[in-house]
Amino acid sequence: MFRIEAEVDRARRDLLRSRLRDTNTAASPVLAALRGTAGEREVPLHVWALDEAGELAGGLVGHTWTTWLHITYLWVATPHRGAGLGSRLLADAEHLARTGRACAGARVETWDFQAPDFYKRQGYDVVCVIPDYPPGLTEYTLTKRLA
Incomplete structure (x- = not known):
């Protein structure tokens, strides 16, 4: 007998993520090789641009995991x-990641009204389209080789 629940439960979410990670690591030689290394963790990567008044002019929020930004x-x-400025923020983040x-690659998801053409101009290739x-x-979804 199972009981189905739909509430938000952070402790269960974290437990589920941990168990999924363990299952994936056991099934994948690549992920198993990362176990216990710095590449196993998601590490935040943020780049900020402030204007002359110290106000936020732009920023990039992401993380690195394995060899990807x-x-x-x-x-x-x-x-x-x-x-x-957007190009500079992106270039700085790629440089820090590389x-x-x-990191050997970068990935981003964007919608058609946002910035797919911007990322293409920065050398990103479309690898997935979901209408x-x-x-x-x-x-x-766009990716770029950084190496």
Whole structure:
């Protein structure tokens, strides 16, 4: 007999993640080789741009895991758009990931109304397109080799 629950339970979430990680590690030689190394952990990587007044002009939030940079958020304030700040934030994050964390690749997910063309101009390739996710939009996954 099973009881199905739908509440948010952080302790169970963490337990599930740990058990899934253990299962994946046991099944994959690549993940098993990372066990106990720095590459096993997700390590935050943030790059911030502040204007002359010290206000947030833009930023990139992501993390590195194994040999990959995962870009979660990249945003530039309207007055600073079109001046290369987004490109600089991205280049700085890629440089930190490549030189300080031995990352060989980067990945990002974006929607059609956001920045797929921006990432393509930065050397990223589309590897996945999901139409109607959410309905009426298209999600793109893009990757770039950093090595």
